[in-house]
Amino acid sequence: MTARGRLLSFVGDVDTTTQQAAEGRLLEVHPSPWVASRPAAGEDLAERFRRELEALGGEWLDTAELGIEAVLAPWLRSLAEGLGRPLRVVVDPQLLTASSPVFDVLKSVAAGVLAVLPAVVPGTCGDGVPGTCATTAELAAADLGISLVDLAIAETGTLVERPRPGRPRALSLLPPHHLAVLPRCRLVAGLEDLFDHIDALEGDSEADDAFGAYFTWISGPSRTADIEKVLTVGVHGPGRLTVLWLDDALPAS
Amino acid sequence: MDINTRDFPARARQALGDGALRRALATSNKSFRHSRDQAVAEIPEWQALRTYGQQAKKRAVDALPTALNAFRDRFTARGGQVHFAEDAADACARVRAILERHGARRIVKSKSMVTEEVRLNQDLENHGYEVIESDLGEYIVQLAEEAPSHILAPAIHKSRQDIAELLHRHLGTAPDADIPTMTRAARVALRQRFLDADVGISGGNFAVAETGTLVIVENEGNARLTTTLPKVHIALVGIEKVLPRRRDLAPLLRLLCRSATGQQLGSYISFIGGPRRSGESDGPEEVHVILLDGGRLDLWHDPKGREALHCIRCGACLNVCPVYERIGGHAYGWVYPGPIGSVITPRFVGLGEAKDLAHASSLCGRCDEVCPVKIPLHKLLLENRAQSVEQGHVDAGAGLVVGGFARLVGSPKLWRWALALARPLYRLLRRTPVTRWGALGAWQAGRTLPSLEGPSFRQRWRRRHARGGGR
Incomplete structure (x- = not known):
């Protein structure tokens, strides 16, 4: 077998200058080929995103015509009716600010429709960071997780989320149903464009760039084809994914 | 996974006789191929994209020391x-050292071929840890006490009836439960296992x-849950997975997902940069x-073998391979089946240990395509x-036959x-079963x-010319 330390000496303790020069060569730009699946200039990105999302089994809630109140309130009520009890909801603290249109709707439908979880109430969590930290147990018991997405990719119908202080990573993962709030200004065309936009986002902290501790791309509901290649949704992650489309309004954060 | 590559001929013969398999x-395989072909057809520039992927992986692997360092x-x-x-023992020992430091007992895993390679589950179980696989296919083969048979779909060798009986015994579902019911069960x-786990691997x-x-x-x-809920996350990765530039991710993710399952992208792609940050309420506190x-450096040092390290483990070569399609993954006797496995x-296990695998191919070249x-x-x-041949792993008999053939031609x-x-001998051979005649019998059988x-x-040529030549 291999001699101990062989891999370590292979990686080596290269001096910084040599390493930087070698890396510089590696980071040279090799333009990746254009692929036809990237949205063309002038293509309606919202329409493309919607088509891709629905092809993946996601649902699209468009607020462009009727406004957010008229779309979201009855949708929440029908979910609660379907369950026959108030909906247990965990909400991204970014959507729980006074100026957030989503917060207004949640307040207006709350009685009898939404179960009061600590997470619906703005407050502070670990290290005094403003936000609402739902515990993992609360998330596991929730019916619906509502998050504000950071970016979305029209080409593939993909949502991009970064954790934030006060917004747990499992918010879009543990509840069986995920409602993602997507304002138009956060929609980018293709995969390659996404990396440019991520660079423009702020880092999580002074020490981190936008690539940060963690982010996740979500394309449709959780799925598996492990038994006889038959597609089945909702195996570990949410079996339902709904995108609430805000055509112009960006909730203030 | 134990190394059973020496038994390849016997395992392959057994698999060939297994009608259900x-x-x-x-x-x-047909379903995999159909999805992949459709997804590839959507990209007219697919060949240019492949060339880019080839170059990107070549740049990465050639610069492996620099990239690993960075x-x-x-x-x-x-x-x-x-x-x-x-090597395997080193990897397992390092995992155990982390587990011991945290006093961990319960471990939840998401799919990883490298952990199969180093026999991590057996090692941890031997040391008293409770390890549970969470990918549905891996969970099924773990319950059945089997090994995965496909790098993407570990339980693909089992029918839904097999799985229904298995889950009936372990989870109490109906013995004829349908696929959505089994998936829900x-x-x-597994949800409770995620919530209880000390460490995710x-x-x-x-x-x-x-x-x-x-x-x-x-x-x-399940990979998101594995890397989010437990306090410690350990990832086992082959050194060849290092990629210098993040911009190469876009083309490589396109190539990987379309080739693997025919999707544009997998449902979840996680980008993990260390432990949770201050103020976050979940995510691991330690990430390793x-x-x-495990043999990759030897391959790297061999200019005629290094390209094998470019593999991104999409499984497409398995799905088009006429040999894999007839014998399945278990016959190969180790973790990686199909053309890339051969x-x-x-x-990784030694040419002498797995000398038959290189012959488990008709060299049709569909895997290359x-x-x-x-x-x-x-x-x-x-x-x-x-x-x-150079290392002397070939029988003397085979050498004689090939040498004799070279003399003849x-x-x-x-x-x-x-x-x-x-000609008369061949006609005789066709009519007479000669299974008792050693090598000739083995060749004739099947x-x-x-x-x-x-x-x-x-x-015919001579006769035609005798009749007056030409046509």
Whole structure:
């Protein structure tokens, strides 16, 4: 077998200058080929995103015509009716600010429709960071997780989320149903464009760039084809994914 | 996984006689191929994209020392910890050291071929840890006490009836439960395991040196749960997964996901840059990446083998391989089946240990055509054959036969004489089963010999010319 330390000496303790020069060569730009699946200039990105999302089994809630109140309130009520009890909801603290249109709707439908979880109430969590930290147990018991997405990719119908202080990573993962709030200004065309936009986002902290501790791309509901290649949704992650489309309004954060 | 590559001929023969397995493989391979072909057809520039993928992986693998160094620095700067493991025992010991430090007992895993490679589950169970696989397919093969048979779909060798009976025994579902019911039962059973786990162990698809980011592609959400809920996350990754530039991710993710499952992207792609940050209420407090050699350095140092390290483990070569489709993954006797398995397994476990694998190919080249990073798989198989001969792993008998054949085709006279003698012998052989005659019997078994119709080409040619030449 291999001699101990062989891999370590292979990686080596290269001096910084040599390493930087070698890396510089590696980071040279090799333009990746254009692929036809990237949205063309002038293509309606919202329409493309919607088509891709629905092809993946996601649902699209468009607020462009009727406004957010008229779309979201009855949708929440029908979910609660379907369950026959108030909906247990965990909400991204970014959507729980006074100026957030989503917060207004949640307040207006709350009685009898939404179960009061600590997470619906703005407050502070670990290290005094403003936000609402739902515990993992609360998330596991929730019916619906509502998050504000950071970016979305029209080409593939993909949502991009970064954790934030006060917004747990499992918010879009543990509840069986995920409602993602997507304002138009956060929609980018293709995969390659996404990396440019991520660079423009702020880092999580002074020490981190936008690539940060963690982010996740979500394309449709959780799925598996492990038994006889038959597609089945909702195996570990949410079996339902709904995108609430805000055509112009960006909730203030 | 134990190394059973020496038994390949016997295992392959057994699999060939297993009708249920053959049906399952034919169906799943057809479905895999159909999805992949459709997804590829959507990209007219697919060949240009493959060339880009090939170049990107070549740049990455050729610069492996630099890229590994950079990944270690960046990932450590983000608060993660990077370990280098020489071999299976080293990798397992490093995992156990982390578990011991945290007093961990319950471990949840998401899919990782590298952990199969180092036999991590057996090692941890031998040391008293409770390890549970959470990918649905891996969970099924773990309950059945089997090994995965496909790098993407571990339980593809089992029918839904097999699985229904298995889950009936373990989870109490109906013995004839349908697939959604079984999936729900597994979700419920595994959800509690996720919530209770002390440590999550995953694999990784790419380790981006430029940013210090580990990238994991999946569909079920179990890798997200594994890397989010437990306090400690350990990822086992082969050293060849390091990618210098994050921008190469876009083309490589396109190539990987379309080739693997025919999706544009996997349902979930996680980009992990160290432990949770201050103010976050979930996510692991410690993240370890263990980078494994396990034979990869030897392959890297062999200019005729290095390209095998370009593999991104999409599984497309398995799904088009006529040999894999007939014998399935278990026959190969180790972790990696199909054409890529026949290429890398002998390099990882020893050519002498797995000398038959290089011959588990008709050299039809379909694997070369679908490989998203253009690995010349059939050329690498031939290279393994050549090295087997050089290292003396071939029987003396085979050498005699090949040497004799070389003599025959080297002399026209001898060749004609042999052909004249061979024709009646061949006719006799076709009619007579000679299973008792050692090598000849083994060759005859499982083959339907075609009949020799009419005179030979040479005889016909001579007759035609005797009639007056030409047409």
